[in-house]
Amino acid sequence: MNASPASAEPLYRGTGVPLLDDVPYEERAWPAGPPWRTFTTPPAMPAPPDDDESERRLGSTRIHRLARPDEVRLVNAALLLRRPLLVTGRPGVGKSGLAFLIARELRLGRVLQWAVTSRTTLGSGLFEYDAVGRAQALHSRARDDEPTGTGDFVQLGPLGTALLPYRLPRVLLIDEIDKCDIDLPNDLLTLFEDGYYAIPPLIRVKAKEPTVTVHTADPGGRAEVTGGVVGCHVFPVIVMTSNGEREFPEAFMRRCLRMDLPEPDAAALGEMVAAHFGDRLGPREEQLIHQFLRRSDRVGGLAADQLLNAVHLVTSGHYPRASTGESGEAEWADLLESIWHPLGGEGTEPA
Known part of the structure; x- marks a missing residue:
């Protein structure tokens, strides 16, 4: 990290990737307050x-x-x-x-x-x-x-x-x-x-x-x-x-x-899913993200980890209908509804 006040480089870039340098902790610079x-x-x-x-x-x-x-x-x-x-x-x-x-x-x-x-x-x-x-x-x-x-x-x-x-x-x-x-x-x-x-x-x-x-x-x-x-x-x-x-x-x-912090959009959710499940999103994951966003809008907001739960079930191999993209199947739809429950508890879904 460059501690020079003339440096235009920000300390935090927001990429989520650690800064790469070989400077030991005891010698690393930090800008003056x-x-x-x-x-x-x-x-x-x-x-x-x-x-x-x-x-x-x-x-x-x-x-x-x-x-x-x-x-x-x-x-x-x-x-x-x-x-x-x-x-x-x-x-x-x-x-x-x-x-x-x-x-x-x-x-x-x-x-x-x-x-x-x-x-x-x-x-x-x-x-x-x-x-x-x-x-x-x-x-x-x-x-x-x-x-x-x-x-x-x-x-x-x-x-x-x-x-x-x-x-x-x-x-x-x-x-x-x-x-x-x-x-x-x-x-x-x-x-x-x-x-x-x-x-x-x-x-x-x-x-x-x-x-x-x-x-x-x-x-x-x-x-x-x-x-x-x-x-x-x-x-x-x-x-x-x-x-x-x-x-x-x-x-x-x-x-x-x-x-x-605003609601995450499809791109932000895609980054999150890719970080946890692989570098590249497939059709299954992209479809789930869009389903998740529609459901979130209907119920007044869902948590991002509720999406991760659904992606894990899809990629686990224990739900073959979901894995083949047949998301309209009644069993899978019912399971998604349970996973993507409103955060307010027992509230009903808006019409």
Whole structure:
């Protein structure tokens, strides 16, 4: 990646294909952010683990996406401004997939995922402290003289892990943030501005344990925390998804870039099917795509993975009538109707 401000090449191209270069993680460049979004914590974390989920989510890297120009512009603006992306759109249009596309294309490692519910708090995304386990360990230590550290009982969450001082930004997916408690967007404001947070249990013991090793949200991951405070070196790439079920405070929206994902058209669905099932679409797959779009229009919208389910059944060989293109057969038509059910539940199909 060329970090020169004179470079006309965007960081993110939206193709879904990883950038090819031989520069080690420790030497890779990243463009500077604005002065008010620059953080002073020196990089101290090794390269994150590879993302083992992107191929399952996105399909083969051999298929080039035809990204919309506004998607490319907004993603690159978010990268350069160090601001979160709020991605809105109907359920099933691929909002969460954008985080995996960014991580795979820019080779930023495993995507950290934070699924939000009405009970989610800022603290749960940052860290959890096992006070009971710590007390039991202290009792065992007093009895058996076995050494134990406070950091063994601190587990960073996905948000807390994303703010560790990595050399390059981690990608964090905050999924369905519109389901959150009313206070969470305001709680995130200071964190998004400051890029650091404190871990009170570690602050309380910093005189005896100035540097501790804690668990992270990566499988088997560990990180050193000094003085009980975690601060980022470069602000993470944050993708927040919303189904448009609520309004957010103005102060929160001012700190985000908003992207609205439209319904995928036949070309976008064809790219998705080809990425998962092969480089080239046959008549069966093309016919299913057009059937899917007609059905989606009738029932008020379907999710893209409902199309993938149907394509898998067609290509599995277990439905020979469908495989030979006889899609008018009653059994196959009934099965498709069940797979392509309206997302609203028991609602009836419009006339």
